[in-house]
Amino acid sequence: MPATANAPLRRSAPLKPLPGLGTPSRAAVGLAFAAIYLIWGSTYLAALVALETLPPYLMMAARLLVAGSLLAALARWRHPTASLRAGWTRNAASGVLILGLGSSSTVWAEQVLPSSLAAILATTVPLWLAVLDWPRWARYRREKLRLFGLLLGGLGVVGLFGKQLAAPAVLSPGYWLAVGAIVAGSLCTAAGSLLARYRAAPGPPLANAAVQLLAAGLFCGLVSAGAGEWTHFTLARVSFRSGWAVAYLVVFGSGIAYLAYLWLLQVRPPAVVGTYAYVNPVVAVLLGAGLAHEAITLPQVLALAIILLGVWLINRPTASPGPAETQP
Structure with missing residues (x-):
């Protein structure tokens, strides 16, 4: 792994796994992808339930601080000599x-925005990563099929929800601001992900x-305090559904999936890891069919097949590793 984002890549330097984890197995990589594909796909619905009685940034602050505290305690137990300040x-x-x-x-x-549309707009993450x-x-220029897979995945997602994107029935106030926020947030996610990869901090992953x-x-x-979310908030207003949704987001969304x-x-x-943004809308559709009894049409089934084909093209193993990379 390069020491800095600006360091030249050497053909002989293999990609190193996180300290203490050894060489990753295909099974471990598969389980990690399953976590970010399935769990993060369900967090759109969970966040929507949490927002029923919680303001957004206050909910995120509580979710992240609780999850971070739990991981810090686990890190202290697993690595007593490690410092969080490193x-x-x-x-x-x-x-x-x-x-x-x-x-x-x-x-x-x-x-x-509806959670499905939010998931669509988040598919810009792998494009920003690339x-x-x-x-x-x-390497990306040489591997035409991976580039085609990125394009195919994006087209499949657009086809899945193309009707909503092309002609929303009713544009709520702040619609375009919300759209811009997700696109800008996706750019920040990509930038932070690359920083975590190329400028990884020393110390245990936990x-x-x-x-x-x-x-x-x-x-x-x-941000919550600055936006005045605390002004009219009381714990008594938080519903049972929202509380369970936040608990799910803490344990699975901010714990298991984020570590993966x-x-x-x-x-x-990074662009391969970013394909979670293509699968998340698929999970949202399946959850809608299973939990909300929403019908899945033939065009939606075709779009799902296109998305999965795109993800396979991006993730497919290559014959020989490229510079600074080894295939697990």
């Missing part, structure tokens, strides 16, 4: 970009993730 500036920057500006923008926008990850431009979550939680708390995401950034190309 590389805290890089961890804080990554956490604020990915979660404080990225994920929180999507949650804020869900006050106006654009900003300049050390891999030469400690790094804990600092990122805590920093993002403090950031969201400051940070680990994958170390062992797979």
